[in-house]
Amino acid sequence: MSDVLLFLETAHGEAGATLKKPAAEVATAGRALADALGGRLVALITGDVPADGILGLHGVDHVLTVSGDGYGRHMLAPQAAALEAAVASVRPRAVLLAASVLGKELGAYVAGRLGWSLMSDVISVALDGDRLTATKPKYAGKALARLAAAGPAIVSLRPNAVPPAENARDATSEALVVAASDARVRLREVVAAGEKKLELTEADTIVSGGRGLGAPENWGLITDLAHALGAAHGASRAVVDAGWRPHAEQVGQTGKTVSPKLYIACGISGAIQHLAGMSSSKVIVAVNKDAEAPIFKVADYGIVGDVHDVLPLLTAAAGTFLTS
Template identity: 50%
Template sequence: MAAVLAFVETSRGKLKKSAAEILGEGKRLAQKLGGTLDAVVVGHGVTALAGDAGKLGADRVLVADAEVFKAFGVDAYLKALVKAVAASSPRLFVMAASVVGKDLGPALAAATQSALLADVTSVAVADGKVRVEKPVYAGKAVATIAASSPMVVATLRPNVFVPAQPEDGRSAPVEVVDAGVKPDDLRAVVKEVLAKASEKLDLTEADIIVSGGRGMKGPENWGILEKLAEAVGGVLGASRAVVDAGWRPHEEQVGQTGKTVSPKLYIAVAISGAIQHLAGMRTSKCIVAINTDPEAPIFKVADYGIVGDALEVVPVLTEELRKLRE
């Protein structure tokens, strides 16, 4: 029996960046509860990654490795997690509030009749309760919520928790989880994956975001933002106005009706800072704003601002950042 069970995600033969955050926080909570940390890894050809979970602090690693887990599907993955819960009986189940975690967390909560605390930014355990802080209204307020079900499922917001540092000599016993998933169990079948231009990270997990607003004047000017994003190793975001105008795809939208993000660096270019946009990015660690209007609300949340025309400032910034890289 473990105090905490952590589901860690994999991508392209590696643990995802979020795994270190989940295991780091999972370890801290397991110690608080006076118990151990189990990790569960699900996928195809992922058994070799169990060692990495051990290095990141897991005391035991449960592995569900089968072809049926090659692509993510909530039906199959849920079966594996339910089996892992049976093997581990944790007080607390943690996973990332990623695209995958947002499907699996609720499904697991339903399957185990556990309270779900979703997309949280801090977790504490005391007097038999799990207490979290969780941004609500896209971050316009923070709720402190306590849950007391026998197991609690918490999904942790990416880029918020302190990642565990790998310890090279550390290892953990590995146990196989036979989820017993048959192809017929998969009710939602992925028939095809449509090609996408980029293999970029989802915005919510990106370290650096370069976002453009209506002040960019038109979609034809996005080339300079793409170059800036490339120079700084970031991904592109957009304001609602820009998405509504059809200049950029909706998956780039940051804000209350788009994605809530907390990257290390958020560069807001030609974005005035509507309340619903600020709600979606105000927890970024460092915010840079470039805008022609010195009174724009974005400057009230920005750490650093440049008052000026984006079309003029951005190429110079890109050039300076490129020089740094060389």
């Protein structure tokens, strides 16, 4: 019980399967934990294995693959059966996975099935003596909890919390056979919403807009800046409740909690429930015409000005700066 098992998610595009962005972060955290435990780092990949391979990347010693239909999407039952089979084979001290939609659901479900400790959506994990410990934001980040587990644990790691490190090594690989799982949930259809988007919680840069935009037809100011920066775009609750933007874009305590490297808040005053959802961002830039807006209390850079004037300037500057 000193190995660490990773569940790594893959995405499927025209070029075949690729690891999702948080996989390297999860592997980096897993490597550090495996070293502390004196054990191996074993990665489970279900469905199509990325063609460029993950063997040896990010400190993985051994790869378990589970092939077959039904792993391409985010269906809980087959993924849970595969993870439980891998747990039975490896008998790890900890399972690490990304705190994604699937990762949170799968981690909780399998922890429930196994009676293991769950540490959900943590920003760090470590070994303290013979206990696993983790730091976990509560109240949408208004407080940080220290969690501890004496026994085995499943840990989901918040995207962007751990910088990924390269750590190539010789690794072995093995196919795992998993019995057919429960088929009480079946995929009917996948509806793509235009272009495939990066999950907001996994983006490096987010440009968010609020009421200060004035009207939904001004939203182009946000998407233009996001495009210039290669960023995802988000929205405040006020804008979502007003029907300007879809729920999936809402950042805040009743939306998504994000911690990108760079968060640019445009025309957002900074209601406490919005601040809770984004104040763990590494760097925060705020644009607001009200110098007293609460958003400036958490901002690293503040621009007091009207978004209608400032955003075109910033977009133009970003266009020339990032290509220079």
